[in-house]
Amino acid sequence: MASIRGQFEVTGRMRTWSMGLIAVGLLAFLIGLFTRGFSSNAEEQGVFWGTVLYNSVFFMLVCNASMFFICVTTLAHGGWQVAFRRVPEAISAVVPIFGTIAAVVLLYIVFGVGHGGHHHPVYHWLTRGDDQILAEKKGFLNAPFFVIWTLLSIGLWSYLGARMRKLSRESDEGSMTLEQGKRWIWRNTVMASLFTVWFGLTVGSTVPWLWMMSIDAHWYSTMYSWYTFASSFVSGVALIALWVIFLKNRGLLEYVTEEHLHDLGKFMFAFSIFWTYLWFSQYMLIWYSNMPEETIYFKHRVQGAWRGVFFFNLIVNFVCPLLILMKRSTKRNYTLMTFMAVLILFGHWIDFMQMVMGSVSKDHLTLSWLDFGILALYIGMIILFVGKALTKAPLVAKNHPYLKESIIHHT
Amino acid sequence: MARKKFVVGSFDDEEVLFPAVKKMRNAGYKIHDVYTPFPVHGLDHAIGQRETSLHTAGFIYGATGTITALSCMSWIFTADWPLNIGGKPHLPLPAFIPIIFETTVLFSAVGMVLTFCYLCQLAPFVKKHHFHPRATDDLFVMVIECTSKTNVEDLKGFMASTGAVEVNEQNVEAGWWLGRYDKDQKLYADESAAIA
Numbered sequence: 001m002a003s004i005r006g007q008f009e010v011t012g013r014m015r016t017w018s019m020g021l022i023a024v025g026l027l028a029f030l031i032g033l034f035t036r037g038f039s040s041n042a043e044e045q046g047v048f049w050g051t052v053l054y055n056s057v058f059f060m061l062v063c064n065a066s067m068f069f070i071c072v073t074t075l076a077h078g079g080w081q082v083a084f085r086r087v088p089e090a091i092s093a094v095v096p097i098f099g100t101i102a103a104v105v106l107l108y109i110v111f112g113v114g115h116g117g118h119h120h121p122v123y124h125w126l127t128r129g130d131d132q133i134l135a136e137k138k139g140f141l142n143a144p145f146f147v148i149w150t151l152l153s154i155g156l157w158s159y160l161g162a163r164m165r166k167l168s169r170e171s172d173e174g175s176m177t178l179e180q181g182k183r184w185i186w187r188n189t190v191m192a193s194l195f196t197v198w199f200g201l202t203v204g205s206t207v208p209w210l211w212m213m214s215i216d217a218h219w220y221s222t223m224y225s226w227y228t229f230a231s232s233f234v235s236g237v238a239l240i241a242l243w244v245i246f247l248k249n250r251g252l253l254e255y256v257t258e259e260h261l262h263d264l265g266k267f268m269f270a271f272s273i274f275w276t277y278l279w280f281s282q283y284m285l286i287w288y289s290n291m292p293e294e295t296i297y298f299k300h301r302v303q304g305a306w307r308g309v310f311f312f313n314l315i316v317n318f319v320c321p322l323l324i325l326m327k328r329s330t331k332r333n334y335t336l337m338t339f340m341a342v343l344i345l346f347g348h349w350i351d352f353m354q355m356v357m358g359s360v361s362k363d364h365l366t367l368s369w370l371d372f373g374i375l376a377l378y379i380g381m382i383i384l385f386v387g388k389a390l391t392k393a394p395l396v397a398k399n400h401p402y403l404k405e406s407i408i409h410h411t
Numbered sequence: 412m413a414r415k416k417f418v419v420g421s422f423d424d425e426e427v428l429f430p431a432v433k434k435m436r437n438a439g440y441k442i443h444d445v446y447t448p449f450p451v452h453g454l455d456h457a458i459g460q461r462e463t464s465l466h467t468a469g470f471i472y473g474a475t476g477t478i479t480a481l482s483c484m485s486w487i488f489t490a491d492w493p494l495n496i497g498g499k500p501h502l503p504l505p506a507f508i509p510i511i512f513e514t515t516v517l518f519s520a521v522g523m524v525l526t527f528c529y530l531c532q533l534a535p536f537v538k539k540h541h542f543h544p545r546a547t548d549d550l551f552v553m554v555i556e557c558t559s560k561t562n563v564e565d566l567k568g569f570m571a572s573t574g575a576v577e578v579n580e581q582n583v584e585a586g587w588w589l590g591r592y593d594k595d596q597k598l599y600a601d602e603s604a605a606i607a
Contacts, residue, residue: 283505284505288497288499288506290497290498410453
């Protein structure tokens, strides 16, 4: 085992690229902040903070999804992912950073964004007035609960994720006997179940309602959280695949073969279909019953300014994965998998954009330099922080009891 | 139907079977099939069978199902018998999608099962020759088809040298036929001694 080249190092080129992207992104953020964020025009304010909101939430959920990926495969006693398990671990190590950013953004939107007694530019349930519908929802949609639940969610994701990573690092020391291995698996399973339960209570139900659905405070859909989860999870798997391919191209991760890539491809395919299933279930029920308080969400998306984005979303996130990823040879091809992973990440970023911005700005498509600037900021941060997290541990968890199973994995 | 000559070798261990398969193929013999009591991982690649095209067939059946459902429903609801259902348009695509989906699944599933049965030559009353009764119990049975150019004695000797516990020569029906085992072909006639 001594000959394994198991340590990743951040190269100068990666550092240059990530710094450049972060600089561009920060510049865009600052220009946006001073021209729109602090503007007295509620609409401009809404667009700026909405853009910051969907980006910070999207990238945090995508990175958090990689810890969920580790936990569910652990609970299913899946051994195949052990060969590259350190990659999702490193991706999830940025959750505390992205979580802090998202928490600051969310709390600032609630407390800092001025509204001068009128409608709040993003969360209009904060200025409820004598609105009867919002008065009935005030047990859930109120500032104290929002703050507590946001901090609790992000804090526990970070804490439980850190515990999982710490446990994984502990296995690197020395070697394990059979008994130690069994005990380690047991502790790992317990931690994974704790994370999964908390993940289900937050991403699987409450948090997307609170952060994103509440922008349309009168409208509701119980499927919304599942939809958000599917979107972020398929993007999370795509991000894992991208990093695995990147490391593989650098001659690292020697135990990862195209069998592992094939299984990541299956995840990407399956959860693209799952996303479509939820998309369609939400859309068709609302379309069929045709009740004004429900169709209000789709009215301007299907018939108004967001029409193009609406159908683009469906083509990129459903038709392309369905037709391209269906073939076995695609899922085993590094080039095509890279292309599909980038496409899926981009597609679901667009999906998050239309979910948030389509509600903040109903009459205008808001896609502008600001969106791409903040996207660049987050890409730069992912390259830098995930790269740094990867250097902190050997890339192969050499004592993991299921490592052998992963090495001989065959789909 | 065509009767062909086969050389049949039985192996009692997977560990012996794999190198034997490799040696046989390196020596230039084409393996007709290997019958095993349980699925052996990687054997299909080792004996040089090509990837199945069943999934391509499945895709075609599925696409047929999609087109059938879509064209059928849109013809009925626009041309043949338009109905006003809840004020919806006559071509309500979202409402059609569940049915299109179900038809796609139905066509591809049933089509693939039937194709699979055809490829494996499985059907009621269809009979096939069994090369060795213990292939369903504890022996791995390798079957090699002889051509007019094959030197049968050489082949038998070579097969024994690769580790076969038992080698014999069978002149049997190669395909599948309708009928009854007891009338069409006497099976297991010379096997009772081997089992005992």
